[in-house]
Amino acid sequence: MNELTHVTDEGDLSMVDISSKSITQRKAIAKGSIFLKESTIDLIEKALVKKGDVFTVSKIAGIMATKKTADVIPLCHPISISHADIALELDRSQKLIKCTATVSTTGKTGVEIEALYAVQVTLLTIYDMCKAHDQSMIMTDITLSLKSGGSKSNLSK
Secondary structure: OOOOOOEOOOOOEOOOOOOOOOOEEEEEEEEEEEEOOHHHHHHHHOOOOOOOOHHHHHHHHHHHHHHHHHHHOOOOOOOOOOEEEEEEEEEHHHOEEEEEEEEEEEEOOOOHHHHHHHHHHHHHHHHHHHOOOOOOOEEEEEEEEEEEOOOOOOEEO
């Protein structure tokens, strides 16, 4: 029997069959950060970034990403998202913005990829909105910090 979950015994790619899994409440939290110049932080705080309100646009992009994850991750199941939240925290002392994405569903498969994708899209949107001011931004430390529901629960970092 093949040990790979997304490959058949014949070697073909396959989406995992989740039809026999139980429907449970599922939640995932992912985190990440983006480092910026102090002058870029000033522009964000003063709402002077030419593309608009960086926090609002980035949060909307992250929420939209949760709903579109299966469109860009080939073997990811389309999931009905029950809740998605993007929290952004500006840490001036470290010259970064911290992003936390929390995603929930009631279903047969988890939402950890959706949460991770939301963080990445949120940070990438910050980058896009600020790139005219700062080409030295660095996205970093993108990680899954919680997964609950289903049989493999409670990953906590």
